[in-house]
Amino acid sequence: MQISKHKVVTMEYTLTDAEGSIIDESKGDEAFAYIQGIGSIISGLEKALEGKTVGDSVQVSIAPEEAYGVRDDELMTEVPLDRFESPEMIEPGMQFHTQSPEGAARVVTVVAVKDDVVTVDGNHPLAGVTLNFSVEIKDVRDATEEELEHGHAHGEGGHHH
Ligand code: ZN
Numbered sequence: 263m264q265i266s267k268h269k270v271v272t273m274e275y276t277l278t279d280a281e282g283s284i285i286d287e288s289k290g291d292e293a294f295a296y297i298q299g300i301g302s303i304i305s306g307l308e309k310a311l312e313g314k315t316v317g318d319s320v321q322v323s324i325a326p327e328e329a330y331g332v333r334d335d336e337l338m339t340e341v342p343l344d345r346f347e348s349p350e351m352i353e354p355g356m357q358f359h360t361q362s363p364e365g366a367a368r369v370v371t372v373v374a375v376k377d378d379v380v381t382v383d384g385n386h387p388l389a390g391v392t393l394n395f396s397v398e399i400k401d402v403r404d405a406t407e408e409e410l411e412h413g414h415a416h417g418e419g420g421h422h423h
Contacts, residue, residue: 263402265314267299270415272401273311278394285388295419297405302414304329307395320397330388337384344378352380360384 265271272295277286288294296302298311306328310320326332343349356372362384374381405415414421 263315263404265298265311265399265402268405268410269298270295270401270403270405270409270420271298271311271399272415272419273397273399275395275397278396280392280394282394285391285393293400293419295401295415295417297409297413297415300410300413304393306393307397310395311397311399314399316399316402318399320395320399322395322397324393324395326390326392329393330386330391333385333390338373339382339384341380341382342378343375343380346380358382 272293274289274293278284306324310322346352352375354372358370360368360370362368368384370382370384372380373383409416
C-alpha cells in the first residue's frame with residue numbers, strides 16, 4: 263500500500279540540523295504514526311513521503327519554508343521583568359506559553375535578561391532551520407472513520423484515549 267491522503271503512516275525517523283546534530287528521533291517502540299494529507303506533519307515531509315511504501319527509506323532535506331517557517335524578527339519583543347510572576351527565576355532558554363494578539367497559542371523563548379528587561383523570541387525554535395530527515399516506513403494502512411474525525415492516528419505510535 264502506498265502513502266496517499268488519509269493513510270495512517272507509521273515511521274521511524276531521525277531529524278538532524280545542518281551540522282548533523284540530532285534534533286529529534288523516534289525509533290522502535292517510539293515509532294511515530296500520523297495521518298497523511300491533513301497537515302499534521304510539516305508540508306515538506308508529507309510531500310517527500312507521498313507514494314512511498316513499507317520498507318522504503320527516505321532521506322530528505324527540507325527548507326524552512328516547508329518546515330517551521332523563516333524567522334520573523336518582529337516576533338522578538340522586550341518585556342519588563344516585573345511582568346513575570348517570578349522575576350528572579352527568569353533566565354535565557356526558558357520557554358513560556360502565551361497568546362498572540364490574535365489569540366493563537368504561542369511558545370516564546372527567553373533569549374536575554376538585561377537589567378529589568380527580558381528579550382523574548384516568539385519564533386518557533388526551529389524557524390529558519392533546514393531540517394534533514396532520515397525516515398523508514400514501517401507501516402501504511404487506511405485511517406479509520408474515527409481517526410479522520412479526530413485528526414490523528416490511534417494505537418501504536420499514535421493517540422491513546
Ligand atoms: Zn482520537
